[in-house]
Amino acid sequence: MTADEYIAVRQYTETEKYNIFDGELMPHIQSMYNFAFRLTQDEDDANDLVQDTYLKAFRFINSFERGTNAKAWLFRILKNSFINDYRRKSKEPSKVDYQEVETYYDSEEMAGTSQTTDLRAETVQELLGDEVTNALNALPVDFRTVLILCDVEGFTYEEMAKILDIPIGTVRSRLHRARMLLKEKLKTYASSMGYDTSGESEDEDSL
Amino acid sequence: MTPMTPESSSSAEAEKVVKKEHCENHAECMKLIQMVLDGEAGSEEIEHVRQNLGKCLPCSNGYNLQKAIKEALQFRVEHKPVPQNLADCIKSKIHALEK
Numbered sequence: 001m002t003a004d005e006y007i008a009v010r011q012y013t014e015t016e017k018y019n020i021f022d023g024e025l026m027p028h029i030q031s032m033y034n035f036a037f038r039l040t041q042d043e044d045d046a047n048d049l050v051q052d053t054y055l056k057a058f059r060f061i062n063s064f065e066r067g068t069n070a071k072a073w074l075f076r077i078l079k080n081s082f083i084n085d086y087r088r089k090s091k092e093p094s095k096v097d098y099q100e101v102e103t104y105y106d107s108e109e110m111a112g113t114s115q116t117t118d119l120r121a122e123t124v125q126e127l128l129g130d131e132v133t134n135a136l137n138a139l140p141v142d143f144r145t146v147l148i149l150c151d152v153e154g155f156t157y158e159e160m161a162k163i164l165d166i167p168i169g170t171v172r173s174r175l176h177r178a179r180m181l182l183k184e185k186l187k188t189y190a191s192s193m194g195y196d197t198s199g200e201s202e203d204e205d206s207l
Numbered sequence: 208m209t210p211m212t213p214e215s216s217s218s219a220e221a222e223k224v225v226k227k228e229h230c231e232n233h234a235e236c237m238k239l240i241q242m243v244l245d246g247e248a249g250s251e252e253i254e255h256v257r258q259n260l261g262k263c264l265p266c267s268n269g270y271n272l273q274k275a276i277k278e279a280l281q282f283r284v285e286h287k288p289v290p291q292n293l294a295d296c297i298k299s300k301i302h303a304l305e306k
């Protein structure tokens with residue numbers, strides 16, 4: 001595990017530390033709590049994870065350059081704390097199947113089959129917020145994470161690469177796979193809820 | 208006339224005549240479409256996608272679906288309220304650290 005987010009670049013006074021903490025770090029608590037909750041899927045764990053992250057952030061505040069991207073810096077610490085302290089004890093099935101899923105979707109992609117999902121944009125637009133949230137929560141954590149960072153939190157690929165310690169190319173391909181998985185989840189969900197998921201309504205019987 | 212935005216969908220019949228029904232390069236097209244929707248594409252790539260959407264039905268359907276999913280995540284995913292005492296709890300722990 002790299003730890004360059006903890007390397008001191010500044011020597012702040014006590015007053016400066018508190019000013020930075022209150023003025024630049026604490027304002028992100030809403031996003032931090034939601035990110036933590038979506039990773040752990042448990043309120044108490046999310047609470048602990050956010051506290052741990054902020055305590056670490058304060059201890060290593062000299063490694064934060066004032067005025068730079070505080071949110072990305074905090075998200076990175078939170079993500080690392082999650083991997084080191086929480087993921088081990090969580091009941092996430094994704095630990096085992098993550099690699100398999102990536103391989104599976106690679107081969108699907110080669111065969112060109114997974115691209116032709118017939119879910120319609122209109123169907124997605126009709127889904128309720130909690131239906132979308134459920135589909136997102138059902139994804140393995142690594143795929144869920146890239147979608148949260150990109151679409152929910154609006155980070156750029158470059159910021160995501162730093163938060164996740166992966167190359168930009170991996171960000172891109174993981175996002176691509178995450179979206180294919182989410183489409184499948186949404187499609188299953190939509191058809192189980194009785195939404196019309198058929199793509200070609202008029203031409204279906206023409207053979 | 209061709210629209211100015213990449214979204215050139217809507218009225219099905221009129222466009223079905225022009226747009227091809229099969230995309231031989233769809234996996235690659237969807238990767239580019241993803242970058243455009245994520246705001247990570249350059250102007251050449253945006254223009255390429257824009258032109259392609261006017262000609263290819265699977266790509267314009269894929270674009271519309273991808274866009275709908277992105278917007279659902281952006282605007283409709285639930286946000287949990289932060290527990291009331293969380294911020295205070297963090298601050299008191301930090302003050303305790305310094306003692």
